[in-house]
Amino acid sequence: xxxxxxxxxxxxxxxxxxAEEIARVxxxxxxxxxxxxxxxxxxxVKDTVLDxxxxxxxxxxxxxxxxxxxxxxxxxxxxxxPRPPNFEGKSGLFTKDYITLxxxxxxxxRRATKRYVENVKVGPSPEWLIDRLFAMNQRSINNIVDxxxxxxxxxxxxxxxFDYDKLDGxxxxxxxxIREGKRGESITTLDGQVxxxxxxxxxxxxxxxxxxxxxxxxxxxxxxxxxxxxxxLSCCSFDPISIRRTSQKLNLRTEASKxxxxxxxEEQVMLGMEELSRLVAEITGGTVAEDVLDVFPSxxxxxxxxxxxxxxxxxxxxxxxxxxxxxxxxxxKTHASWQWKKExxxxxxxxxxxxxxxxxxxxxxxxxxxxxADLIEEIARVYGYENLPGILPVEMERxxxxxxxxxxxxxxxxxxxxxxxxxMTYSFVDKRSTGSVRVENPIASDKPYLRHSxxxxxxxxxDWNRTYKDILGIEQVKIFEIGHVFNExxxxxxxxxxxxxxxxxxDARAVAEIMISDLQHEFxxxxxxxxxxxxxxxGVIEFEIQQIIGSLPNPEPGDILxxxxxxxxxxxxxxQYPFVVRDIAVWTEGERxxxxxxxxxxxxxxxxxxxxxxxxxxxxxxxxxxxxxxVFQSSDRTLTNEEVDMVMKNIKEKVERKGWTVR
Amino acid sequence: xxxxMQDNLGHKHPISSVIREMVDIFGELGFAVADGPERETxxxxxxxxxxxxxxxxxxxWDTFWTRPLEDRLLLxxxxxxxxxxxxxxxxxxxxxxxxxxVYRYEATDATHEAxxxxxxxxxxxxxxxxxxxxxxxxxxxxxxxxxxxNVRFRPSYFPFTExxxxxxxxxxxxxxxxxxxxxxxxxxxxxxxxAGMVQPSVLNRVDIDPREWKGFAFGMGIERIAMLxxxxxxxxxxxxxxxxxxxxx
Numbered sequence: 073x074x075x076x077x078x079x080x081x082x083x084x085x086x087x088x089x090x091a092e093e094i095a096r097v098x099x100x101x102x103x104x105x106x107x108x109x110x111x112x113x114x115x116x117v118k119d120t121v122l123d124x125x126x127x128x129x130x131x132x133x134x135x136x137x138x139x140x141x142x143x144x145x146x147x148x149x150x151x152x153x154p155r156p157p158n159f160e161g162k163s164g165l166f167t168k169d170y171i172t173l174x175x176x177x178x179x180x181x182r183r184a185t186k187r188y189v190e191n192v193k194v195g196p197s198p199e200w201l202i203d204r205l206f207a208m209n210q211r212s213i214n215n216i217v218d219x220x221x222x223x224x225x226x227x228x229x230x231x232x233x234f235d236y237d238k239l240d241g242x243x244x245x246x247x248x249x250i251r252e253g254k255r256g257e258s259i260t261t262l263d264g265q266v267x268x269x270x271x272x273x274x275x276x277x278x279x280x281x282x283x284x285x286x287x288x289x290x291x292x293x294x295x296x297x298x299x300x301x302x303x304x305l306s307c308c309s310f311d312p313i314s315i316r317r318t319s320q321k322l323n324l325r326t327e328a329s330k331x332x333x334x335x336x337x338e339e340q341v342m343l344g345m346e347e348l349s350r351l352v353a354e355i356t357g358g359t360v361a362e363d364v365l366d367v368f369p370s371x372x373x374x375x376x377x378x379x380x381x382x383x384x385x386x387x388x389x390x391x392x393x394x395x396x397x398x399x400x401x402x403x404x405k406t407h408a409s410w411q412w413k414k415e416x417x418x419x420x421x422x423x424x425x426x427x428x429x430x431x432x433x434x435x436x437x438x439x440x441x442x443x444x445a446d447l448i449e450e451i452a453r454v455y456g457y458e459n460l461p462g463i464l465p466v467e468m469e470r471x472x473x474x475x476x477x478x479x480x481x482x483x484x485x486x487x488x489x490x491x492x493x494x495x496m497t498y499s500f501v502d503k504r505s506t507g508s509v510r511v512e513n514p515i516a517s518d519k520p521y522l523r524h525s526x527x528x529x530x531x532x533x534x535d536w537n538r539t540y541k542d543i544l545g546i547e548q549v550k551i552f553e554i555g556h557v558f559n560e561x562x563x564x565x566x567x568x569x570x571x572x573x574x575x576x577x578x579d580a581r582a583v584a585e586i587m588i589s590d591l592q593h594e595f596x597x598x599x600x601x602x603x604x605x606x607x608x609x610x611g612v613i614e615f616e617i618q619q620i621i622g623s624l625p626n627p628e629p630g631d632i633l634x635x636x637x638x639x640x641x642x643x644x645x646x647x648q649y650p651f652v653v654r655d656i657a658v659w660t661e662g663e664r665x666x667x668x669x670x671x672x673x674x675x676x677x678x679x680x681x682x683x684x685x686x687x688x689x690x691x692x693x694x695x696x697x698x699x700x701x702x703v704f705q706s707s708d709r710t711l712t713n714e715e716v717d718m719v720m721k722n723i724k725e726k727v728e729r730k731g732w733t734v735r
Numbered sequence: 736x737x738x739x740m741q742d743n744l745g746h747k748h749p750i751s752s753v754i755r756e757m758v759d760i761f762g763e764l765g766f767a768v769a770d771g772p773e774r775e776t777x778x779x780x781x782x783x784x785x786x787x788x789x790x791x792x793x794x795x796w797d798t799f800w801t802r803p804l805e806d807r808l809l810l811x812x813x814x815x816x817x818x819x820x821x822x823x824x825x826x827x828x829x830x831x832x833x834x835x836x837v838y839r840y841e842a843t844d845a846t847h848e849a850x851x852x853x854x855x856x857x858x859x860x861x862x863x864x865x866x867x868x869x870x871x872x873x874x875x876x877x878x879x880x881x882x883x884x885n886v887r888f889r890p891s892y893f894p895f896t897e898x899x900x901x902x903x904x905x906x907x908x909x910x911x912x913x914x915x916x917x918x919x920x921x922x923x924x925x926x927x928x929x930a931g932m933v934q935p936s937v938l939n940r941v942d943i944d945p946r947e948w949k950g951f952a953f954g955m956g957i958e959r960i961a962m963l964x965x966x967x968x969x970x971x972x973x974x975x976x977x978x979x980x981x982x983x984x
Contacts (some may be wrong), residue, residue: 127892171906236827440899449898457888462870468765488745495976533976643965
């Protein structure tokens with residue numbers, strides 16, 4: 073959520089600390105502030121906007137400035153301004169004379185409130201209001217619509233204003249019903265989109281027409297325009313699951329749906345209505361009715377949570393004192409309407425309604441909120457996790473290594489020893505493959521299956537890496553992969569390896585099969601069942617690892633894996649540009665390493681590989697011929713032959729200056 | 736510049752090597768390796784972990800579902816289902832780590848992959864605290880990065896832990912002393928994992944009495960750690976089968 077520091081300041085008596093400090097406190101004790109930006113408001117005033125990443129558990133109370141102000145007040149023990157006196161409507165003017173209100177769809181709408189207003193003057197919003205909305209990336213529409221948006225960003229409660237005279241019904245009496253959409257019914261929303269309605273979608277209706285997609289978006293038909301003079305203010309509360317389903321089904325996500333689907337408390341509607349009323353009276357000059365029609369079928373009582381100082385200590389692992397806990401609870405009491413008392417050792421806390429994350433949830437009873445852990449977490453985060461020491465738990469003996477991990481590592485070691493490099497490839501495969509498990513929602517439409525074999529990928533990667541043999545400095549590509557493969561009813565861990573066919577009578581398939589018999593021998597196994605890939609002269613073989621694990625004893629607690637070499641931490645990004653290969657052979661009596669260093673020095677940044685491929689010594693002589701394959705490549709351009717020729721010429725000259733000869 | 740892949744030796748994939756280091760370090764701390772299927776049930780991936788259907792929290796794990804849909808099978812979005820599986824069939828005290836491949840239904844780019852590796856940790860014992868979690872992680876990172884490391888917790892939210900924390904580790908390259916540090920950008924801290932105390936309802940579901948036993952759990956992305964350590968700038972390289980990456984290690 074975007075947070076305007078100016079807006080936040082409205083709620084505090086004293087000046088707030090700098091934005092950076094606010095961000096630090098929130099990040100370390102609440103939710104994370106991802107960025108801080110200074111902006112110029114339309115009025116010319118400056119503001120600072122925080123990007124505050126509200127996590128799903130706190131989205132019920134922190135997606136608004138007032139909620140965040142209370143949070144900050146608790147964390148910094150900084151007093152909030154007292155709430156203004158209750159707004160009084162015009163005595164004698166009653167909403168109930170102008171509408172009836174009922175909720176038919178009680179699974180969707182938890183509470184509905186309405187208030188009648190007349191004599192409004194629709195027009196542009198005052199500067200301060202335009203500024204506030206601007207900071208939220210919202211454009212100003214007209215004073216009434218802006219007020220509803222302002223109240224949402226300020227208090228979290230999304231509300232709506234209907235043009236009373238556009239509603240169906242008698243001139244001075246309308247029947248407002250919150251019901252499910254009807255099959256065949258449709259609605260045009262404020263942005264001109266048409267949505268077909270059906271059951272399970274909540275709508276506010278005037279007895280005839282659907283006026284909005286309830287809790288998500290307002291309808292065009294009853295919208296406020298310059299001619300509006302009578303208004304029906306509306307603040308409702310909706311079932312979060314219903315809002316979420318509707319919003320997903322219609323692919324319609326709004327600021328309102330975001331708040332309702334996060335379980336905005338139904339008690340918040342009255343605060344929303346109060347603020348809407350106050351601002352509509354102030355800004356539009358409207359005459360607001362004395363009463364609020366309120367249909368609230370099942371009011372609830374406050375959540376009570378209990379804990380003890382000992383339980384807080386047992387979770388945190390730090391000797392936090394009772395007075396420190398009580399100090400934290402007092403801050404919640406002073407700034408965020410918590411109530412608490414202590415009886416014997418037990419703290420009993422009554423949680424304000426807006427903290428939905430600490431309430432046992434209707435229909436979600438088996439999912440735990442409204443439990444002691446909620447309370448301990450509150451105490452711990454206000455206390456500050458940075459104040460926690462690190463304490464090692466009591467020692468525990470080394471346990472036996474999981475057989476599948478043990479044997480996978482052993483196999484890795486063997487294959488690496490035999491010159492194979494390990495690859496990892498994608499579990500998603502294309503349509504040509506006969507993978508039997510299909511993904512419902514593939515990312516790439518051409519790869520909708522889960523692999524049932526590793527062999528196709530091994531073959532593909534053999535071919536791919538052949539292109540880079542010179543850069544890699546290898547004569548033959550040999551790779552393997554250990555990974556899960558999938559069939560309709562099972563999943564298994566396989567090892568597949570591939571040996572490149574390097575021609576000249578080399579039989580890669582036979583060599584691959586020898587690898588299998590070597591493995592059998594090494595593990596003392598009678599046989600290993602394997603598949604060899606057909607239709608290629610490369611040797612590609614796959615087998616299931618479980619057959620090895622199953623035939624060998626499980627590792628004991630004392631068994632350890634062969635040690636692993638230190639990992640090299642030097643990675644050089646591969647260039648995307650073509651490379652150029654040149655061979656050079658040098659007769660020399662000198663040290664090979666001196667020669668190689670000379671070549672590397674001259675090759676400089678462009679030389680990416682130097683590989684000795686032949687050594688020749690004449691009988692009786694003390695000169696040796698070393699033949700190298702050099703690979704040149706630039707990280708930022710395509711090399712020209714001339715450029716490489718120049719480097720080669722320099723190398724030759726240097727070699728000759730040493731008294732050696734280039735063959 | 737000539738790179739260090741000049742040989743005909745085989746090379747271990749850097750992800751396997753990093754996992755192995757972690758297995759060794761946690762092994763010394765008494766943690767055993769556990770594993771589980773990649774194609775997982777909705778029950779273990781979500782329900783057992785206190786992640787309700789139709790709850791915004793589920794959006795934190797965008798999911799690949801497999802056909803037929805009515806089987807409610809998915810590609811596990813984290814290694815956490817193994818926690819529940821392991822606790823169901825083993826009695827506490829427990830210490831496990833779970834390295835494994837996980838899947839997220841999201842568009843891929845240089846820092847996002849639809850498949851990647853995670854390492855999960857779980858400890859359940861009679862007296863386990865947040866301070867213990869911090870202690871274990873401090874030792875782990877100090878040994879992993881081979882430099883004295885500090886650990887910082889920030890509040891977070893995961894349905895299966897409470898309290899939940901984000902874990903930052905002090906920068907293993909510059910310890911916060913270089914403004915232009917390639918790893919921490921001068922912040923001094925690196926966001927490295929999520930963790931917390933096991934939610935009592937998660938213990939209840941596997942018939943472990945949360946009044947008697949407590950636990951901590953943590954989970955981290957292996958590719959992210961490998962990228963930071965080795966300076967790899969594109970996560971997709973790890974799964975490309977490209978030996979120009981693998982043979983450098």
